[in-house]
Amino acid sequence: MDRAALLALPRLCALWAALLALFPCGAHGSWMWLGIASFGVPEKLGCANLPLNSRQKELCKRKPYLLPSIREGARLGIQECRSQFRHERWNCEVAAAAGPALGAAPLFGYELSSGTKETAFIYAVMAAGLVHSVTRSCSAGNMTECSCDTTLQSGGSTSEGWHWGGCSDDVQYGMWFSRKFLDLPIRNTTAKDSRVLSAVNLHNNEAGRQAVAKLMSVDCRCHGVSGSCAVKTCWKTMSSFEKIGHLLKDKYENSIQVSDKIKRKMRRKDKDQRKIPIRKEDLLYVNKSPNYCVEDKKLGIPGTQGRECNRTSEGADGCNLLCCGRGYNTHVLRHVERCECKFVWCCYVRCRRCESMTDVHTCK
Secondary structure: OOHHHHHHHHHHHHHHHHHHHOOOOOOHHHHHHHHHHHOOOHHHOOHHHOOOOHHHHHHHHHOHHHHHHHHHHHHHHHHHHHHHOOOOOOOOOOEEOOOHHHOOOEEOHHHHOOOOHHHHHHHHHHHHHHHHHHHHHHHOOOOOOOOEOHHHOOOEEOOOOEEEOOOOEOHHHHHHHHHHHHOOOHHHOOOHHHHHHHHHHHHHHHHHHHHHHHOOEEEEEEEOHHHOOOEEEEEEEOOOHHHHHHHHHHHHHOOEEEOOOOOOOOOEOOHHHOOOOOOOOOOEEOOOOOOOOOOEOOOOEOOOOOOEEEOOOOOOOEHHHHOOOOOEEEEEEEEEEEEEEEEEOOOEEEEEEEEEEEEEEEEO
16 A cells, blocks of 8 residues: 555544444445545555445455446446435435545435435435446456456347447446445344335345346447448447436336335335335335425434525426425626637737626525
């Protein structure tokens, strides 16, 4: 380990201690890895000094070349969560990990163990992010034990004029690694509530992975004389992570509340709907969401006071919904910038000074 990494260790230990305080009910066991997203080069610290549980550290030691992909998976998931919920009352910024002094990225705090719809989305999007980043790394040729999907290197439809070729994304390897890295066996939990939450979290992990697989698409390239498409070479590719995020947000909006008691399998909370099967791509939750309108320091909920809203919108970002009926304040912002710039011979640029006024609305 280099000198800079050694000097950083005391600071890192303080960061991990602060992070541990944010994750009750053992949630930190699997999800401390999110802290990797705040490091530019985690592989320089070595597996032993990273925020991983013992099982993840062992996997890291066997596959250290996957560390950049793990970091990218965490970054993808966090970024997409913030993007999808940026206009909502819960905007995926529940708690700051260890304060700005340590430069820690905001993490999820209470939401990781609350068993709510928000918890369901977090588990799904983070598992999906890991699948996406690892699969991308395989296709880019950055690892020796995986590359393109070899099952599609031959075959196709001769009659329709196309065949498999190119580099198809090996999403199955990405899904395998995501399961290996994130999924803790339910038998490791003891309390009844923990078993239920563990089962739900495992289900939502898999729902995130299924979203990546479901949105796989086929891209083709034409071959022929003078640009004709007499023959096509086709390959499978993952969708953009933004598209996967939109699918998971839709699953979040239609998530299913399940009973807090497990018999042979999980059941819907609503007795009238128990005959409707639960699909593996559905998002599940146990507990109803708290009130995100007002600040709750105990749970790390900041409330919506001071959030910028859209006065004319009827959606989630509208002042009526985002401000929870409390009303809003209007501020006028004055913008001054250079405009209508022209090149004058020779040799300078002449610009006008333009001024504009913008109304900004914030929740009371």
